[in-house]
Amino acid sequence: MATQEVRRPYPSPEREAADDGVALLRYMLLMRFLEERAMNLYRQGKVPGSFYDGFGQEAVSTGAAYAMAPEDRLCVLHRDLAAHLVRGVEPARVLAQYMGRAGGITRGRDGNVHFGDPSLGCVGMVSMLPDMMLVATGMAMAFKLRREPRVALTWFGDGSTSRGDWHEAMNWAGVQRLPVIFVLENNQYAYSTPLSKQFAVDPVQRAGAYGFPGVTVDGNDVEAVHAVTREARERALAGAGPTMIEAVTMRMHGHAAHDDMRYVPPELLEEWSRRDPVERQERRLAERGVDVEAVRNEVRAEVDRATEEALAMPMPEPSQATEGVFCEGEAVPLGDGRPVR
Numbered sequence: 001m002a003t004q005e006v007r008r009p010y011p012s013p014e015r016e017a018a019d020d021g022v023a024l025l026r027y028m029l030l031m032r033f034l035e036e037r038a039m040n041l042y043r044q045g046k047v048p049g050s051f052y053d054g055f056g057q058e059a060v061s062t063g064a065a066y067a068m069a070p071e072d073r074l075c076v077l078h079r080d081l082a083a084h085l086v087r088g089v090e091p092a093r094v095l096a097q098y099m100g101r102a103g104g105i106t107r108g109r110d111g112n113v114h115f116g117d118p119s120l121g122c123v124g125m126v127s128m129l130p131d132m133m134l135v136a137t138g139m140a141m142a143f144k145l146r147r148e149p150r151v152a153l154t155w156f157g158d159g160s161t162s163r164g165d166w167h168e169a170m171n172w173a174g175v176q177r178l179p180v181i182f183v184l185e186n187n188q189y190a191y192s193t194p195l196s197k198q199f200a201v202d203p204v205q206r207a208g209a210y211g212f213p214g215v216t217v218d219g220n221d222v223e224a225v226h227a228v229t230r231e232a233r234e235r236a237l238a239g240a241g242p243t244m245i246e247a248v249t250m251r252m253h254g255h256a257a258h259d260d261m262r263y264v265p266p267e268l269l270e271e272w273s274r275r276d277p278v279e280r281q282e283r284r285l286a287e288r289g290v291d292v293e294a295v296r297n298e299v300r301a302e303v304d305r306a307t308e309e310a311l312a313m314p315m316p317e318p319s320q321a322t323e324g325v326f327c328e329g330e331a332v333p334l335g336d337g338r339p340v341r
């Protein structure tokens with residue numbers, strides 16, 4: 001099986017906190033600008049289907065993914081573009097994916113958000129919710145059985161927690177004390193269902209009921225999300241089992257581009273717009289003396305280059321439409337501790 005080196009440097013414990021802060025801002029900006037660009041391409045008819053984004057939630061995927069090591073495995077959900085970017089997926093490949101081009105991660109076999117690059121330790125998203133809970137738990141079980149010092153992490157929304165298989169994954173992870181991190185992206189709505197119709201209890205208490213800690217973190221504070229995930233990873237590596245992290249945030253756009261979200265009170269959006277995670281990190285870094293405008297300009301230029309590159313990519317060959325869709329030959333081993341293609 002061919003292996004491939006991870007293409008982007010990963011965080012190391014030796015790094016200066018200030019550098020980490022800038023890197024965290026860069027990934028959040030990259031996600032925001034890429035999704036803004038993709039929304040424009042959608043409106044121009046270049047992105048088929050609908051378009052799903054994570055506007056306002058950039059801190060959750062950035063902070064958590066940045067705390068993980070190359071040998072760890074991530075199950076990335078539909079609001080978590082920054083996780084792919086942190087792992088090293090190039091921006092042009094993301095836009096190509098959205099437009100169904102041959103250069104996208106699934107090479108035009110699926111659009112929008114159902115992707116994951118296995119060579120970078122990301123599992124392609126299964127759309128049925130919350131199946132990625134089970135995938136992450138299964139991978140963590142394999143790590144435990146093989147005595148590999150690795151951790152699996154998955155994100156999921158508040159709506160996912162109402163499904164039976166979510167509870168099965170939580171229970172098994174707790175019973176087996178698995179090295180897995182569950183990140184609940186509590187963004188106030190599951191499509192049009194508000195939290196008041198989703199939980200009768202504080203969701204973080206559910207972790208306690210399954211025998212492991214649950215922590216609530218401000219999901220719009222990227223450094224806080226990063227710190228809490230790092231701690232959870234250390235716990236998992238020490239054999240202390242899973243952690244559930246509830247990152248409290250807000251879905252600032254509709255469920256997808258087709259949804260005008262008229263069911264969300266405008267005051268709520270106004271309130272959350274004052275807590276924007278990107279602006280918050282920019283203010284923090286400006287106080288630390290960072291030239292934030294320069295970072296923004298750099299990321300904008302990167303997204304411009306990526307757009308040109310993606311638009312120049314061809315569509316896939318129709319004659320090859322079924323290639324790579326079904327599992328053929330050997331399964332990809334995820335257990336050797338290295339990124340695999």
Ligand SMILES: Cc1ncc(C[n+]2csc(CCOP(=O)(O)OP(=O)(O)O)c2C)c(N)n1
Nearest residue numbers: 079127128129157158159160187189190191
């Ligand atoms: C089993 C299943 N039912 C319905 C859907 C359709 N669906 C996709 S996302 C979504 C809302 C999920 O809400 P939540 O888990 O809170 O995540 P959010 O979209 O808010 O990030 C629904 C109903 C699905 N993917 N899987």
